[in-house]
Amino acid sequence: MGDALTMASTNWAATEFAQLDLGDARLNRRARTLMERFAADPAASIPEACDGWGETIAAYRFLGNESVDWRDIMAPHWQRTQLRMQTEAVVLCLQDTTEFNFNGQEIAGLGPLSYDSQRGMYLHPTYAVTPARVALGVVDAWMWAREKRNEDGQRSGPKESARWVEGYDRIAEMALEMPGTRLVYVADCEADLMPLMQRAKHLDHRADLLVRAAHNRCLPDHGKLFDVTTGEAPMGEISFTMASRHGVKERVVRQQLWARRVELGAGKGGVVTVTCIVAREVDAPAGTKPVEWRLLTNRHAGSLEEVNELIDWYRARWEIEMLFDILKNACRVEALQLSGIDRLERALAMFMVVAWRVAYLMRQGRTHPDLDAGHYFDWAEIKAAYVLAKKPQPARPGVNEVLRLIAQRGGFLARKGDGEPGVKAIWKGLTKIPLVAEALREMNTAYD
Numbered sequence: 328m329g330d331a332l333t334m335a336s337t338n339w340a341a342t343e344f345a346q347l348d349l350g351d352a353r354l355n356r357r358a359r360t361l362m363e364r365f366a367a368d369p370a371a372s373i374p375e376a377c378d379g380w381g382e383t384i385a386a387y388r389f390l391g392n393e394s395v396d397w398r399d400i401m402a403p404h405w406q407r408t409q410l411r412m413q414t415e416a417v418v419l420c421l422q423d424t425t426e427f428n429f430n431g432q433e434i435a436g437l438g439p440l441s442y443d444s445q446r447g448m449y450l451h452p453t454y455a456v457t458p459a460r461v462a463l464g465v466v467d468a469w470m471w472a473r474e475k476r477n478e479d480g481q482r483s484g485p486k487e488s489a490r491w492v493e494g495y496d497r498i499a500e501m502a503l504e505m506p507g508t509r510l511v512y513v514a515d516c517e518a519d520l521m522p523l524m525q526r527a528k529h530l531d532h533r534a535d536l537l538v539r540a541a542h543n544r545c546l547p548d549h550g551k552l553f554d555v556t557t558g559e560a561p562m563g564e565i566s567f568t569m570a571s572r573h574g575v576k577e578r579v580v581r582q583q584l585w586a587r588r589v590e591l592g593a594g595k596g597g598v599v600t601v602t603c604i605v606a607r608e609v610d611a612p613a614g615t616k617p618v619e620w621r622l623l624t625n626r627h628a629g630s631l632e633e634v635n636e637l638i639d640w641y642r643a644r645w646e647i648e649m650l651f652d653i654l655k656n657a658c659r660v661e662a663l664q665l666s667g668i669d670r671l672e673r674a675l676a677m678f679m680v681v682a683w684r685v686a687y688l689m690r691q692g693r694t695h696p697d698l699d700a701g702h703y704f705d706w707a708e709i710k711a712a713y714v715l716a717k718k719p720q721p722a723r724p725g726v727n728e729v730l731r732l733i734a735q736r737g738g739f740l741a742r743k744g745d746g747e748p749g750v751k752a753i754w755k756g757l758t759k760i761p762l763v764a765e766a767l768r769e770m771n772t773a774y775d
Contacts, residue, residue, distance in 0.1 A: 339703075340366065343680065346403040349395055357389045358400060358677070366681045367761040369658040369754050390670045397669075397676040401468065404680050408455055408464030413505045417458050419640055420466070420534070421647040422494045422514045424451040424487075425654075427661050429671075436668030438472035447661075448472045448668055450654075450675065451490045453497065454647045454683075458640060459694050462650075462686040465679050467497045470672050491518045492526050499533040510534040513644050516541035519623065524591070524599045532625050537641055540603065540621040547592050553621055556587045556603040563631040565606070565638065569618065572645075580618050582606040586634045588627065602628045606638050646686065649750060653682040657754040685754045688730060693747050696727030704729060707771070711763035712736075733757060 340362040347355050364376040364386075377383040389395070412418045426440045428447045437446040453467035469490050474482045495512050502510045512527075512534050519541040527536045544552045561583035571577040585605040590598040601623045608617035622641055628634045654660050658678045665671050688703060700709050703726050712732040713720040721728075727747075734748030735741055737755030741748075748756075 339684070343407055344403045346406055347400075348402075349399055354389065354392070354395060357385060361386055361389065362677055362680065365658070365677055366684060366757075368758040369653075369678075369681055369685070370758065372662070372664070390665060390673045391667075392673075393669070395673060397470070397672040400673060400676040401465070401679065404464055404683075405466050408466050409501065409505070411463040412455055412466070412501070412508055412510075415457055415463070415508055417509045417511065418463065419456050419458060419511050419513050419643050420494075420498045421454045421456060421644050422451070422491065422512065422518065423644075423647045423651070424449055424490065424517065425651040426450075427655070427671075427675075429661060429663075432664070434665060434667060434671065436472055438474060439476075440473070443476070448671065449487075451494070452647070452650070452679065453494050454650055456643055456646045456690075458643065459690075460643050460646055461690040461694055462646060462683055464683050464687075466501065467494065468676075468679065469493075470675065472668055488517075488520055488522075491520055492523050495523055495526055495534065495536070496530075499527075499530045502533040511640060512536050512538075513640060514538045515644060521591070521593055521599070524601065524623070524625070525593055525597075527625050528599050536601075536623070536625040537637060538623050539641065540623045544591055547590055547598060552589065552591070552603055553605060555589065556605050556621075557585045557607075559585070561585050562634065564609075565631075565635050567639075567642070575615075578612065578615075580608055581610060582608050582618065582638075584631065584634050584638075586628050588629075599625075601625055604628065604634055604637060649686055650679075650682050653685050653750055653754065654678055657685060657751065658682055685750055685757070688726075689748070689750050689753050692727040692730035697725040700724045700726045700729040702726065705764075707764040707767040708760050710767050711760045714763060714767075715759060733760060736760070 340359045344359050344362065347358060349355055349358060368376050373386050374383045377386050426447055426449050428440060428445055429437055430445050430447065437448055439445060440447045449471055451469040452465050455463040455466050457463065474484050476482055491514065498510050498512050516539045518538040524536065540552070546552060546555060562585060564581060564583050566579055566581040569578055569580045586602055588600065588602050590600050593599050604622040604624065606620045608619060611617040620638065620641065622637065624637060628637055658681060660675060660678050663671060663674055665674065691698070691703065709724060709729055710720060712729050715736055716732045730753060731739065731741055731748060733756035734752040735756065736759040737752040739745070739748040739752035
């Protein structure tokens with residue numbers, strides 16, 4: 328594993344933010360310290376996370392500093408993420424939008440959410456993961472609050488749909504900077520936009536496009552998109568295990584596949600050429616809704632293997648939902664008590680990196696279980712995991728073994744049939760490690 332992926336834990340914030348430049352060395356140090364505090368206990372409030380009242384005051388002063396732009400806070404992480412991306416043959420660039428509900432809080436600058444009676448703000452990041460779903464980091468983001476509707480029911484400001492096109496632009500720019508890496512833009516139904524497909528065509532398809540289709544469009548040569556795609560016999564079948572989520576149990580899904588290259592009308596006589604893929608579940612268990620996906624891509628996909636690969640990449644889109652889940656339930660960002668949206672943006676910039684790190688550790692434990700845990704944790708944190716578990720520490724523990732011990736502090740039972748720990752158990756367990764690790768470091772210093 329190269330230096331770009333090394334994450335020694337005590338210094339992980341210093342490593343990830345080595346290039347941080349907020350125009351003042353004191354601000355740089357404060358940002359790194361805050362990042363370490365938030366990562367040590369993501370669910371804690373700012374006063375709980377900080378070491379004493381003086382540090383708490385300094386944290387609020389930093390978040391209220393108008394000279395600090397949240398983009399400058401994230402810039403070093405964006406750079407490190409791109410370094411990690413360059414070591415991969417394929418990177419999936421996941422895009423989605425989530426809303427943060429701060430209803431009932433006196434925070435200046437918020438706007439309406441999906442329901443006009445709610446107040447909050449929106450986040451639209453680009454999240455880079457490998458096809459094996461290892462999180463590489465956040466490479467781009469937009470944050471905004473909606474304007475209220477005017478008397479005509481319209482909102483002022485730029486169209487929110489433009490975020491999807493702007494996101495592709497940024498990925499296309501990165502594609503020029505890393506010619507050895509295939510970048511794939513992956514998004515859900517909201518990205519089924521003709522301007523997005525036209526933009527990809529205009530940029531000569533520098534990055535792949537893979538979005539879930541929302542519209543059964545009329546084709547120029549007659550017929551509807553989905554009907555034409557499934558008009559012949561399926562090209563084959565695939566099966567996979569769909570993980571449990573939102574109270575739905577894990578189950579095996581078997582789908583029939585269709586793929587067809589078609590031209591879509593793009594206005595004023597123009598067309599864009601895409602491959603439409605339909606994956607339709609067969610023999611779904613009684614009482615369950617069959618899983619059906621309709622995807623559009625600018626890539627050719629003529630074989631069962633190529634179509635299966637694209638479906639697998641689309642399934643990885645769930646990782647960005649996991650990122651949002653960590654932000655809301657592990658980092659509890661909707662409980663932040665701050666006075667203005669600018670302060671929220673600075674805090675969210677930090678918590679996005681914290682959330683990424685939790686997801687990164689979880690996936691690394693699953694995909695590279697035997698890697699030296701020292702790549703991700705320092706000696707005291709590793710020792711703390713074994714001390715809390717009351718187990719002897721081997722000479723060179725693997726990252727998965729250490730993560731499982733940490734997750735057990737967060738409620739993971741580690742029984743034979745329990746599989747691997749999820750992010751919730753890991754982040755809860757991570758909150759139990761810092762105090763013991765710090766005591767071990769103090770003891771080590773005392774006896775030196």
